[in-house]
Amino acid sequence: MNATGWLERTRRNDIFQKLVLILALVAFLVPLGWTTLASLGVVPRGTHPPGLAWPPSLDHFGEVGVAEPHFWQELATSTGVSIAATLLTVTVALLAGYGLARSRFRVKRYFVQGFLVLAVLPVMAYAIPLSDVLRRLGLDDTYLGLVLGMSAVTAPLAVYVLYGHLTQLSTEWEEAAWLDGAGLARVVSMVVVPMIAPALAATAIIVFVLDWNVLLIPLVLAGVEVKTLPVAMVDFFTFERELEWPTAAAALIISLAPVVILVALGHRLLDQFILGSAARESN
């Protein structure tokens, strides 16, 4: 193959790849852009030729609290429960991941992969007995019960990801700390945590998003006293379908904003959210 032919092919390839990227961008963002416009009251006017209502206004964001009087309470509940569940998940996963990374046993490889399988076990397989267990413990429809249930859903994935990072750490510093007579709590908090802080933060962000969006667990374990946003949305659309699109769009944008802001703030850290062995080469 001659050099000009190769250049020609590379350039055509580049243009093709750029086109694909732009097309993908449009496909991902048009639905969300349309929703954002609707939340601002910019919706089709039904005229000929088609046009959009103008100017935009923020009125519909106020209407959310009228259409669903408990909306702001539910937003606060979702925030609190998701933060608590994320902290619990990341803490127990860090401890167990560290223990696994510094242990040797014959079936460890299968055991670790098992956590990834556990991460996708359908929630309905255990939601029914779990609701019964929590009721017997007096924890149904409580913050504590919900935080426990949500942590259990995300903990397996967090263990898998953090384990991948912890096995990559050089043990030099830990050895030095042990020799200095440091205890387990000190080694974990002063040596291990600082070294995998970026991965820990990335895992926490992803776990928070999962907790923020989880539906079945809060639907089954709570929903009267303790009601999260996804459950509120389901109730709303199951019982009263006549909600106006701009109001629904405003509610969607409000419920999406916290996770978008979180991910945007932490996007440099998110490079550290890596499944399995890819961590080996990129660290």
Added chain:
Amino acid sequence: MRLTGRQRLLLFAPLALVLGLGLVGPAILGLLGTFTTYAPGQTAIRLAGFNNYAAVLRDHVFAASIRNIAVFTLAAVPLELVIGFGLAYILRRPMRGRGLWRLLLLIPWLVSPIASGVMWHFLFASGQGVFDFGAAWLGLREGPSPLSQHGLALLTTVLVEVWRVAPLVAFLLLPGLVAIPVEKWEHATIEGASWLAQIRHVVLPAIRPLALAVTMLLVGLALGTFDAVLILTGGGPGTETVTPALYSYAAAFQVNNWPVGTASAWLIAGAVLVVGAVYVWLARSEPA
């Protein structure tokens, strides 16, 4: 330095407590319960053998849900993998704004399946939807929402889920593709390998463990689909988009038939565990 037994206990006990109480324990209870008449408030629990499973398997709605989830999984997962891999492949080279791209890839996934259901419900609706607006601009006639049309509803739920998940797949695969050493690409390019050959001989072997993990996650999640159809179609029209999880939830919490609810859930959980076992077997040669 080896951990002592006491240290190991301290490290593993919190996770064991959370998972034992919140996931593994209830899962085992649930599985055992499927062979009994176990239901809340019931004082006398009797053994039922395989009766619960037989009742589930006789129900034509459950049969429809199995057919639906098979179509859903076989259509959605390959589409998500191909689109996600394609995007990650294009983004693998250093380019301006790649950090921003990685961020954008996550955005559709940030929309919860429930919120996505609400959003697409309105996007497909006549009058205010984006498709009707586009059609009106092109001078075409407005059509009814595909979500309520026979033969189109399941396909539409697949496309909505692909919209939400395919970019996430790109996000997850990207680190694996970026980690492939530059020399390997150069070597393949100098040899004049076609891009298909590059993918087969350079890319796939390098990202095999990662691709296996992502595929298993996608298949497992697809089989358990619940939120993604609950608002979008609610299982309709008729039983065209009912999934086993939706069937199980309705049986347990709307009809209050817990034995049928858990038994149907465990039929699909069994399928997920089989997929998981195949994954663990395929990934056995990779250092974990």
